[in-house]
Amino acid sequence: MVTAFKDEPITNHFLDHNSQQQNEQILQINHLEIFYGEKRAVNGITLDIEKNAVTALIGPSGCGKSTFLRSINRMNDLIPGARAKGEIIYEDLNILSEDINVVALRKEIGMVFQKPNPFPKSIYENITHALKFAGIKKKSELDVIVEESLQKAALWDEVKDRLHKSALSLSGGQQQRLCIARTIAMKPTVMLLDEPSSALDPISNAKVEDLIVDLKKDYSIIIVTHNMQQASRISDKTAFFLSGDLIEYDATEKIFTNPSVKKTEEYISGRFG
């Protein structure tokens, strides 16, 4: 039954199913396949991502959800031998296309990683680093953006007195919020979060979760998570991946209360994965 989802008629079923809500779509993914060398990691996935919503990708390790996520801002380009087939449509452009300027793309589709990875620079410079490269040089302008993005990331109050201290002096949770802040500073439209709180303690985790819910007003968020509770708490839509296939994609509430596919139910109730 897994293979059945690769066929076109059934993928259309997803679209029909969601049509009641008719929300605006920010990304349309059609028959996306991703290969590492000869090995196929993602098997022809079709799904749409809603604007200003949190979409959670769940599934056991190695199911292809992170690979899928990384293909949306072409981070997979960095992996030798990785290639993608199919389409990811963003603003009427296929972003997998050869003539996409990945640098400009990544400004609009930002990414936050599993492990907090601030630059070994000051907190301030962490945020201004990419801004300066994008051409914003005026100190007054930078100051405003730094404060704004730290505010949005709910970090401003904790760091405003030590903006010029090393970012590495922050706690893990603060570092991760700084990473989110520096992505926000670029004013992206889509934010990709790859298990952003899995390396954090419960309190930091809760802060990051609140932040994500808060951010969806302005951004469309796709989050990969291993944590079922997290997915159910913060996401609007949930996609369940298994061995490179999309098993089920629906409103989060539906997935967690009444999934249509048995595999989903088994995974969510913790029977494997």
Place this chain on the structure above:
Amino acid sequence: MEKLIPAKERLLKSNKKWMDGELRGKILVILCAVIMISVTISITIFLGSKGLQSFIHNGVSLIEFITSKHWNPTNQASPQYGALPFILGSFAVTFAAALVAAPLGIGGAIFMTEIAPSWGKKILQPVIELLVGIPSVVYGFIGLTVLVPFIREHVGGLGFSLLAGTIVLAIMILPTVTTIATDAMSSLPKNLREGSYALGATRWQTIRKVLIPAAMPNLLTAIVLGMARAFGEALAVQMVIGNVRDIPSNILDASATLTTIITLNMGHTTYGSVENNTLWSMGLILLIMSFAFILLIRYLSSRRKM
């Protein structure tokens, strides 16, 4: 930020402004890589063609050059260009140095990894690093002022000898051999040791029957790298070996090597003369030998992978 601009203009590569710096950077580093390749190639070509001139232009016989033991280029009537004594000298001193340095180096490595892994390494490691740091002329100078008189008074002969060259070179390549042998020993899987000890073997039995055979290809690499260094070393050897043109009959005889003859004569032979050109031919032999050492090391490391 610039969301008002249509997506096509924002996201397509047609907007080339950002690519300028990117391209410049790429060209810059590729240029560095190209320079490295061209230096290597030009060394091979220039030294190759210069080294062949004595055979092609000056009519020196290649066979005579590598098999005759008579070196007498300044004899006006019938100059002789047999470099065999120097070729033999180079090989003799290289093998002898390896013979001394290999047991010391590998022994030192085993001491650091097996006998006293905790404090042995802390002491011996910096010792090895300091030995690497001593410049080769300093080795040569100490050989000249300490070793040569010592051999003359206590062992015999002139002091300037194959033996002196061997000892100086052995000390010089000792750090190379020790470092690589230590890496080889410490990269052996732990269960090799545990397995052997579990069978009731003593430490020495474990070292001799299990660890040394397992690390053999790497230990050989260590020795070959040391030999490569010894073969090409010039000044330190030149200062202690005596530089005579005869084949030594024993280890206390003075001798000469390819590098010492080049060092000694390159300065006071006329550039372009036959004698000068034969020195370049000796340089070519050094170059070929350093390729040979690389091939040998590659062969050893391919054996390791199996």
Place this chain on the structure above:
Amino acid sequence: MNSKTADRIATGVFITIAIIIISILVGLFYYILVNGLKHVSLDFLTSPSSNVRAGGGIRDQLFNSFYILLLTMLIAVPLGIGGGIYMAEYAKPGKVTDIIRSCIEVLASLPSIVIGMFGLLMFVNLTGWGYTILGGALALTVFNLPVIVRVSEDAIRSVPRDLKEASLALGITRWHTIKTVILPSAFPSILTGAILASGRVFGEAAALLFTAGLSTPRLDYANWNPFSDTSPLNIFRPAETLAVHIWSVNTQGLIPDVEEVSNGAAAVLVLSVLIFNLLARWIGSMIHKKITATK
């Protein structure tokens, strides 16, 4: 002989070997420093050498050594870092990369006398410069380049992938990422490696015999015009370095106090190399501390 006894004897042999290695080093350093430092004085360091008379110093040789080292590093470090960046960031696995790697291997294993001969051919005869500081520095660059490339490549490779991804994910180009994120993180290791390599360059003599020469013209340290023949800064003048000086006074010198001069020069040479080593360690750990500081 039973196995227990054999084991004990073997252990004894290994300990003896370790003691031999340590005594070699201690003996060498003792000899160099005890014999050498007696002759090292301010006068020795600041007076010019003599070709025939006793009592000469090493002023010019010392200056030449540092000057050639500086020039060599100015050429080799940027080139080597460029090569290291190429190998770590741009080279794709394949034939071309294998060839470059082989080239580095060949360069690294060339005997320094062979590099000196190449220098003689290229930088002395072909260019028509004669024996020059620049020729010496270029020969030493060839000698030094593979080390710097390897050090830089390793340092760049050991920068966490996270950092690189973080920068790229923010829409920063690869080259800008390399310049502003990767190189600063790799800098301490590159610096440490470069200083260690400096020690090697400083003591090198064989590659300089036929490129920078065995003599130094009369120098006027008040003359700062780099195009003047008597200026120490002139890069187109011959220059005997400290290491070359030790060799030349011992093998072709006429001065009566060969041993005193060589002892002193050897001590200065070894101490300089030692200082380079300590400096490398110290700077390495300083910067490491500063970067990972959790204040």
